[in-house]
Amino acid sequence: MGRKLAGIDEAGRGPVIGPMVIAAVVVDEDGVPKLAELGVRDSKRLTPKRRERLFDEIIKLVDDYKLIELWPDEIDSRGGTLNEFEVENFIKALNSLKVRPDVVYIDAADVKEERFGEAIAGGLDFRAKIVAEHRADDKFLPVSAASILAKVTRDRAIEKLKEKYGEIGSGYPSDPRTRAFLEAYYREHGDFPPIVRRSWKTLGKIEAKLKNGVEKKKGRRSLEDFL
Known part of the structure; x- marks a missing residue:
């Protein structure tokens, strides 16, 4: 031995x-x-x-x-x-x-x-x-x-x-499937799932992006608003 x-x-x-x-x-x-x-x-x-x-x-x-x-x-x-x-x-x-x-x-x-x-x-x-x-x-x-x-x-x-949440990709921030899942989940639930690392900057960036998108939509005014 x-x-x-x-x-x-x-x-x-x-x-x-x-x-x-x-x-x-x-x-x-x-x-x-x-x-x-x-x-x-x-x-x-x-x-x-x-x-x-x-x-x-x-x-x-x-x-x-x-x-x-x-x-x-x-x-x-x-x-x-x-x-x-x-x-x-x-x-x-x-x-x-x-x-x-x-x-x-x-x-x-x-x-x-x-x-x-x-x-x-x-x-x-x-x-x-x-x-x-x-x-x-x-x-x-x-x-x-x-x-x-x-x-x-x-x-x-x-x-x-994946059996529980569907397609989540590899879980890496660089994976488009993972980012798509996180964005979709946040849009639906207003928060991220319990399987994420909340200390990762990725989530803050996604949250800011989605909230910014909502604000932009709210800020848009149609032509009818001026008539």
């Missing part, structure tokens, strides 16, 4: 709709080549169907894993920055692992990789070598495996929301 290697990553940090999901996995060093044989790689390089197939295979192969879903109300009520919130929940996920890793590979969200890694190391209740790097999901297979678990879990959550 080799060293125990952990990988941790998130999915859904940027969307305005739905959860951010954090996934941590622990795999024996000897199991890493098996991850490669399965075709594990950065989740963004895989199709949704391929990620779904790999999800169960990864869970069978790893020694331990932890998934945390953080919904909009938790994200909105955080005390600090999004990076600090991510550090806090990365620590929570890693400390929840029953199999303690010797090395932890982290996909660093901070512009300063070392600072991100040190912040997480300071909160762990076990000792391990910390490797925090940008694009770690593309460099280290344990992080690639975690990225797949996180992405599939978020995708499943979004599909459940």
Whole structure:
């Protein structure tokens, strides 16, 4: 048996709709080549169907894993920055692992990789070598495996929301389908649905746009008003 290697990553940090999901996995060093044989790689390089197939295979192969879903109300009520919130929940996920890793590979969200890694190391209740790097999901297979678990879990959550709310798109502010859904919902209800992150500027912009449109309509006067 080799060293125990952990990988941790998130999915859904940027969307305005739905959860951010954090996934941590622990795999024996000897199991890493098996991850490669399965075709594990950065989740963004895989199709949704391929990620779904790999999800169960990864869970069978790893020694331990932890998934945390953080919904909009938790994200909105955080005390600090999004990076600090991510550090806090990365620590929570890693400390929840029953199999303690010797090395932890982290996909660093901070512009300063070392600072991100040190912040997480300071909160762990076990000792391990910390490797925090940008694009770690593309460099280290344990992080690639975690990225797949996180992405599939978020995708499943979004599909459940679609069953209730209809077409909501990907949930990202840049997605025209997502913006169309939010605008339509606001027009109908005068507010946004409970599945949104209210601290995101996207909502304020949509609200201002729609209210401005209403004001413009109110401000228009027909020719008959002058007759």
